Amino acid sequence: MLSSIKIGYGWDSHEFKTGVPLKIGGVPIDHPQGLAGHSDGDVLLHAVTDALLGAIGAPDIGTIFPPSDSQWKGADSAVFLAEALKRVESAGYQVGNIDSTLILASPKIGPHAANIRKSLAKLVNVPENCLGLKAKTPEGMGTDNAAIAHAVVLLQKV
Numbered sequence: 392m393l394s395s396i397k398i399g400y401g402w403d404s405h406e407f408k409t410g411v412p413l414k415i416g417g418v419p420i421d422h423p424q425g426l427a428g429h430s431d432g433d434v435l436l437h438a439v440t441d442a443l444l445g446a447i448g449a450p451d452i453g454t455i456f457p458p459s460d461s462q463w464k465g466a467d468s469a470v471f472l473a474e475a476l477k478r479v480e481s482a483g484y485q486v487g488n489i490d491s492t493l494i495l496a497s498p499k500i501g502p503h504a505a506n507i508r509k510s511l512a513k514l515v516n517v518p519e520n521c522l523g524l525k526a527k528t529p530e531g532m533g534t535d536n537a538a539i540a541h542a543v544v545l546l547q548k549v
């Protein structure tokens with residue numbers, strides 16, 4: 392029997408690197424540094440993807456899209472998210488809501504928050520009021536050279 396609701400949690404981090412374009416939640420952000428990674432380094436999409444996969448007990452993002460596989464080099468992370476959503480649908484669920492937190496020293500997310508929420512809502516295909524996004528600075532954590540994202544999702548049985 393399928394449970395009527397399922398929770399999923401995802402976490403990701405990427406290091407800032409000069410000369411790499413910055414993309415968060417599918418939104419390109421003008422900044423001198425971007426997030427290094429095998430794909431486009433979109434830390435928020437990776438955390439949300441892992442939360443979706445975790446909720447249905449699927450393998451994690453790194454298992455489904457191994458960094459050792461050259462076809463994912465520089466990949467648009469929206470592809471990973473779309474695959475996770477496809478698996479959620481196949482499992483008989485839909486996204487109820489998502490909440491997320493970004494932790495990074497710079498750039499300030501405030502001016503981009505509305506765009507990021509809009510982009511993520513569109514990618515996940517939920518209304519914007521089903522999508523939470525908070526941005527924090529890493530006070531006392533010593534992670535100023537990284538961007539960290541946490542995400543939780545709630546799935547509902549269709």
Ligand SMILES: [Zn+2]
Nearest residue numbers: 403404434437
């Ligand atoms: Zn990642």
